[in-house]
Amino acid sequence: xTSPSVVVARVALRQTYRRVRExxxxxxxxxxxxxxxxxQVSGAVGPGAYDVGRRFxxxxxxxxxxxxxxxxxxxxxxxxxxxxxxxxxxxxEFKDRYVAFLTATSTQAVAVGSVARQTAVxxxxxxxxxxxxxxxxxxxxxxxxxxxxxxxxxxxLFVVAGVATAPVGFGARWLxxxxxxxxxARFGLGVGMLGLFYLVLFTRRTVGAALDVxxxxxxxDLLLLTVPDAGASPYRAGGFLLASVGVVLASLVASVxxxxxxxxxDRALVDDDEESDDAPATTPVRxxxxxxxxxxxxxxxxxxxxxxxxxxxxxxxxxxxxxVGLIMGxxxxxxxxxxxxxxxxxxxxxxxLAAGSGFTLNPLGTEGDAxxxxxxxxVSGETFVRAKAYAVVLPAMPLLVGAALGxxxxxxxxxxLVVAAVGVFAVAMAVLAPLCSLALGVHYPPGDEGLLGEDxxxxxxSASAAYTLGMVVVGAPGFGALGTYALSGxxxxxTVVGGVGATVVLAAVVSRHAYRHAVATVDAYSVE
Amino acid sequence: MAAIETDGLAKRYGSVAAVEGLxxxxxxxxxxxxxxxxxxxxTTTMGLLTGLTRPSGGTATVAGVDVRDRDRLGARIGYVPxxxxxxxxxxxREQLSAVADVRGLDPERARERVDALFDRFGLxxxxxxxxxxxxxxxxxxxxxxxxVHEPAVLFLDExxxxxxxxAARTLKAALTELRDEGTAVFLSTHVLSVVDxxxxxxxxxxxxxxxxxxxxxxxxxDRDGDTLEDAFVELTTDTDLSGRLRxxx
Numbered sequence: 001x002t003s004p005s006v007v008v009a010r011v012a013l014r015q016t017y018r019r020v021r022e023x024x025x026x027x028x029x030x031x032x033x034x035x036x037x038x039x040q041v042s043g044a045v046g047p048g049a050y051d052v053g054r055r056f057x058x059x060x061x062x063x064x065x066x067x068x069x070x071x072x073x074x075x076x077x078x079x080x081x082x083x084x085x086x087x088x089x090x091x092x093e094f095k096d097r098y099v100a101f102l103t104a105t106s107t108q109a110v111a112v113g114s115v116a117r118q119t120a121v122x123x124x125x126x127x128x129x130x131x132x133x134x135x136x137x138x139x140x141x142x143x144x145x146x147x148x149x150x151x152x153x154x155x156x157l158f159v160v161a162g163v164a165t166a167p168v169g170f171g172a173r174w175l176x177x178x179x180x181x182x183x184x185a186r187f188g189l190g191v192g193m194l195g196l197f198y199l200v201l202f203t204r205r206t207v208g209a210a211l212d213v214x215x216x217x218x219x220x221d222l223l224l225l226t227v228p229d230a231g232a233s234p235y236r237a238g239g240f241l242l243a244s245v246g247v248v249l250a251s252l253v254a255s256v257x258x259x260x261x262x263x264x265x266d267r268a269l270v271d272d273d274e275e276s277d278d279a280p281a282t283t284p285v286r287x288x289x290x291x292x293x294x295x296x297x298x299x300x301x302x303x304x305x306x307x308x309x310x311x312x313x314x315x316x317x318x319x320x321x322x323x324v325g326l327i328m329g330x331x332x333x334x335x336x337x338x339x340x341x342x343x344x345x346x347x348x349x350x351x352x353l354a355a356g357s358g359f360t361l362n363p364l365g366t367e368g369d370a371x372x373x374x375x376x377x378x379v380s381g382e383t384f385v386r387a388k389a390y391a392v393v394l395p396a397m398p399l400l401v402g403a404a405l406g407x408x409x410x411x412x413x414x415x416x417l418v419v420a421a422v423g424v425f426a427v428a429m430a431v432l433a434p435l436c437s438l439a440l441g442v443h444y445p446p447g448d449e450g451l452l453g454e455d456x457x458x459x460x461x462s463a464s465a466a467y468t469l470g471m472v473v474v475g476a477p478g479f480g481a482l483g484t485y486a487l488s489g490x491x492x493x494x495t496v497v498g499g500v501g502a503t504v505v506l507a508a509v510v511s512r513h514a515y516r517h518a519v520a521t522v523d524a525y526s527v528e
Numbered sequence: 529m530a531a532i533e534t535d536g537l538a539k540r541y542g543s544v545a546a547v548e549g550l551x552x553x554x555x556x557x558x559x560x561x562x563x564x565x566x567x568x569x570x571t572t573t574m575g576l577l578t579g580l581t582r583p584s585g586g587t588a589t590v591a592g593v594d595v596r597d598r599d600r601l602g603a604r605i606g607y608v609p610x611x612x613x614x615x616x617x618x619x620x621r622e623q624l625s626a627v628a629d630v631r632g633l634d635p636e637r638a639r640e641r642v643d644a645l646f647d648r649f650g651l652x653x654x655x656x657x658x659x660x661x662x663x664x665x666x667x668x669x670x671x672x673x674x675x676v677h678e679p680a681v682l683f684l685d686e687x688x689x690x691x692x693x694x695a696a697r698t699l700k701a702a703l704t705e706l707r708d709e710g711t712a713v714f715l716s717t718h719v720l721s722v723v724d725x726x727x728x729x730x731x732x733x734x735x736x737x738x739x740x741x742x743x744x745x746x747x748x749x750d751r752d753g754d755t756l757e758d759a760f761v762e763l764t765t766d767t768d769l770s771g772r773l774r775x776x777x
Contacts, residue, residue, distance in 0.1 A: 286629070290629075295629050295632065296629060296630045296631070296632060298629070299625075299626045299627075299629030299630050300626070300630060302626070303615065303618070303622075303626040306617070306618065306622065307615055307617045307618065310617040310657075311617050367615075368615070368616070369611050369612065369613050369614060369616075370613045370614055370615045370623075371613065372578075372580055372607060372609050372613045373607070373613035373614070373627065373670075373673060373674075374613075374630070375579070375580055375598065375602075376578050376579065376580065376598075376601075376602055376605060376606075376607040377602045377627055377630050377631050378598070378599050378600070378601070378602020378603050378630075378631065379599075379602065379630055380599045383630075523598070523599075524582070526580070526581050526582035527575050527580040527581045528541065528581065
């Protein structure tokens, strides 16, 4: 008879697989993400594992082995962090997913099945990258046998990392439920982990070097075991294997214990910003807004803010844009050829990109069940689109422009023209961002995209991609002009004014068309 | 002027006709019970009449407004869909205050009316978040939201679903009052006893077409059975009648 854990994992995986298969966008996501990284890692695009294999075959044995050991160690750290991040920020242990099984079999079987599903999904998503890298190295080295331990060892690392970090998810929920914290606190935990992730990502080589003297370095022996002349120790490889089996078993036990506590503790969730019972007819924020925009618009803006504050997960896609900013800073300035003056346009561009990556990328979807009430309340497309745009621009504009100007002045940009150009660039991008994302986002009605845990609709991935492309095209002239200054240090007024001016004109034209298109689409929206 | 008037109203999805040639007239100050088996096209019809779904053909006016003019239509109708259209993260009071403002109601008057409706429906937890409500409490909030602006026509899709007997009785009394005040109530439900008790006219939809329309007593009297349920079963399983209707232009 098949083990109940296997049945649970199989059913959950089948459901996940069908969801992916039946959605072109999700299928593309599952193929493109590993595909993109596989191309990079293998050496098909630029130097990669194949080239490292060629160097190995040419006699550079010691440096290549040291390099692989370093990659393995930093990989272990990244895998652990990604696992923790996924478990802490995800929702895999949500009880409702498993109610049918919990009434049919043991908690242990369901918890183990849940962990197996989670591990299988993330292994399927990311391990192919390691697989391609391993095969490319073996081909480059002219030693097919090398692929055996590289492929098997990397697969085992993914499994260990997936299982070992699963208790973090259960633990996060147990902590939050047990101490009456809200779901928002969990989101905060996820954001904290994301920050740590970025930190380790940038310092992975240093972290890897520090871990080289610990037993974690034995993972390198496991992966190099069948690589000819690599000097891997079978004893250390065996030791790592045994220790990791112990970690897997201990993690499964911990997951089961925590699952019992989480699923049967049933502590009521408490929100951390309970409202006062004294409820006025209206609020000061809405009154102030209503003094400058029509009251229906003000009510929608305030409601959007209030709901976003209480469900910050709707801003989840803002973080990848911030991540893009960090990467740009690291690549272009920290380790690149540009001076610190480049930080200012990076802040302006990626800040604007982030501002438009929230609810405006799926404005109808984020209304959720309440959308019919809104549409039958006589809300025009114009009111709706303006409200969503104001909800972004009002907080984002001062923050964005202030941050961009503050950065420019803070890093010592001496030219008043360049500082002013940075400010104008930031304003243009801040206006463009919500309108551009609204024009694309209105094409994705409720239910079109999956849920990001509980009741939170996430922006459509293709809307995200098209939005990013639009922002890049419009922002490129201004960004390039400010980049020219950051590269050379010399102010060429024609370049600065011409580049930023081109972005301003483009932003004005695109914003106008985007606004009209979004309004017309909402007005014509039909529940089909 | 009729509260609802449709002429050949149709909605097609490709080659599939969800609603076809629908001719309806609902007078002000009446309750219209809209019945039909699952998949008959009732919810699609609700979508068409509330402006949420664009018709493929025919015409429809509600309270004198073309259903294609959603902006103007909104001021004249209230809609209670089968899933309560609420923001889970708001309290009922916040939700209703926002909707009242969106509708352009005077804030003070709206607050007074909302408070009165809270009392009437016994919604004591108006300052708790909607996510903490039972299904019945959400349904009450949804109904209050739909009538806060005193609409000319009220659409309800399975409004008694999830309500306990006390709340269901309160809702039925409220609907009767609204009718007496001149509101047209368009009620879609599978609970035939509610229709039997409240409706002045019953329309029976099957395969997107109106099979029968009459007052409940006559509808029963013209059939072999004794109850509205008997009439419903007889009409919706009369394959000859359904076939003839499908073939008719």
